[in-house]
Amino acid sequence: MSDFLRQVPREGHGGTGTGAITPDGCAVEVYTRLPAGDEPDVIASAVPAGAALLELGCGAGRVTHPLLDRGFAVTAVDESPRMLEHVRGARTVCSPIETLELDERFDAVLLPSFLVHASDVRVRDALLHACRRHVADDGCVLVQREGEDWHTRVPRERRAGDGLVRIAAADPTDDPRVSAVRCEYVFPDGTWTQTFLSRRLDRTEFEEVLAGAGLAVDTYLTGDRTWVRALPVR
């Protein structure tokens, strides 16, 4: 890999396996393989048809591409140029979310992939403030949060395409609200791992941190309350 594409891991994050690994420990190859599942439908059901979407942490376009197919205009942001190389048909922006300053507002801002569980509360709050400053006054922010028993229901696994995604561990750390999570992606031709730190956010905490960023929960979009629509508070 050329030096300018080599990135420093975020604290507490790491990954193993062939190919590029993002600063938060994701294997690019894995994200080109994982299916989109029902996430594009959840998003499409929560925003106006044809909306202009800002997708934060888009990865390799797993969800971006089905959203484009459904007629949305997507601006796709990721700090990993190696992920963005796989995104087709969307405007792409290579940037940390925390410092993103686009000169426009969007009908909907997406903060998927449980990024709101960043262990460093300064990072978490910066992610939410980035959502707030890019959403139109009459727009919405969709946040994907963890299921409420995810730090204790371990190990667990699910099939994803021809692979298996296994949460192998969620170990305690010095901070009682933060777990060290180890995720394994097992495919017929290879295995990748990601380790990361995740801060628990129960429903009350979640709603409080959103409020701190000028966002108010409008509705929980899924029965497990993992997808949430929030509205900007004036």
Ligand SMILES: C[S@@+](CC[C@H](N)C(=O)[O-])C[C@H]1O[C@@H](n2cnc3c(N)ncnc32)[C@H](O)[C@@H]1O
């Ligand atoms: C778990 S992957 C998920 C990608 C995509 N959302 C999906 O569901 O397929 C997380 C992605 O977010 C990006 N990411 C994580 N934290 C970020 C940050 N603070 N700023 C920009 N990108 C970030 C990573 O580079 C990675 O591509």
